Amino acid sequence: MTDELFQRPENIDKVFGILEELWGNEAKNPDLGHEEPLDGLILTLLSQNTNDTNRDRGFEALKTAYPEWDAAAAATKEEIADCIRVAGLANTKSERMLLILEKVRETFGLYSLKGLKEWSDEDARAYLGALPGIGAKTAACVMLFDLDKSAFPVDTHIARFCRRMEWASEKTAPEHMQSLLEAWVPRERFLGGHINIIEHGRNLCSARKPRCGKCPLAGLCPYFTKTGAL
Numbered sequence: 001m002t003d004e005l006f007q008r009p010e011n012i013d014k015v016f017g018i019l020e021e022l023w024g025n026e027a028k029n030p031d032l033g034h035e036e037p038l039d040g041l042i043l044t045l046l047s048q049n050t051n052d053t054n055r056d057r058g059f060e061a062l063k064t065a066y067p068e069w070d071a072a073a074a075a076t077k078e079e080i081a082d083c084i085r086v087a088g089l090a091n092t093k094s095e096r097m098l099l100i101l102e103k104v105r106e107t108f109g110l111y112s113l114k115g116l117k118e119w120s121d122e123d124a125r126a127y128l129g130a131l132p133g134i135g136a137k138t139a140a141c142v143m144l145f146d147l148d149k150s151a152f153p154v155d156t157h158i159a160r161f162c163r164r165m166e167w168a169s170e171k172t173a174p175e176h177m178q179s180l181l182e183a184w185v186p187r188e189r190f191l192g193g194h195i196n197i198i199e200h201g202r203n204l205c206s207a208r209k210p211r212c213g214k215c216p217l218a219g220l221c222p223y224f225t226k227t228g229a230l
C-alpha cells in the first residue's frame with residue numbers, strides 16, 4: 001500500500017455517476033432520518049450484529065413498551081434487555097442504551113439529541129463517538145441521516161467496494177475510508193452515493209460472488225481486471 005492510493009481516485013466522479021444512473025438514490029434523496037435523532041441513534045445501536053428485520057422488531061418492541069425515552073431511562077437493564085432480545089446482544093445493548101440515555105440527559109437536560117443540530121459537524125461527531133458503544137460508523141449514520149450533517153458512513157458493502165476499486169487497501173480501516181470519502185466526494189452526493197454503493201453491494205458487488213458480467217463499472221474496476229470474475 002502506498003500513499004498514492006490515498007490520493008483522490010481519478011475515476012471517483014465517474015464511478016459515482018454510473019452508480020447514480022444504475023440505482024438513482026441521489027435523485028430520490030430519500031428521507032431516512034428520524035424526527036428525534038435519539039431514535040436514530042438507538043435504532044443504529046440495535047442494528048449492531050443483526051439484520052434490519054430484527055433491528056426493527058427490537059426497536060418497535062422498545063417503543064411500544066416505552067413510547068418516551070424518559071420511561072425507558074427509568075426501566076432496569078433487565079427490562080430493556082427483555083424488550084430488545086430479538087435484536088441480539090440484548091444485555092450489552094441494554095446496558096449501553098441506559099448509559100447513553102443518562103449521558104444525553106446530562107448534556108441536554110432532556111432525552112433528546114435535537115440540540116446537536118446546532119453543534120458544528122466536528123463537535124457533533126466527537127460527542128456521538130464518545131457515547132458508550134457508539135463507533136465511527138454509528139456516529140456517521142446519525143450525522144448523515146438524522147442530523148443532516150457532513151458524514152459518509154462506511155459499512156461492510158462500502159468497505160468492500162472501496163477495496164475492489166482500489167480506493168483503499170485491504171488493510172485500510174473503515175474509519176479511515178470514511179474520512180477519505182468525506183474528503184473526496186462532493187457533500188451533496190453523500191446521502192445518495194452512500195445508499196447507491198450499498199445497493200450495488202447487495203445486488204451486484206456481493207461479498208462472495210460479485211456479478212461483474214452484469215456490472216457497468218467493470219471497465220473501471222481493478223478487481224474485475226485482475227480476476228475476470230463474471
Ligand code: SF4
Nearest residue numbers: 205212215218221224
Ligand atoms: S465489476 Fe465486479 S467487483 Fe467491480 S464493482 Fe462491479 S461487481 Fe463489483
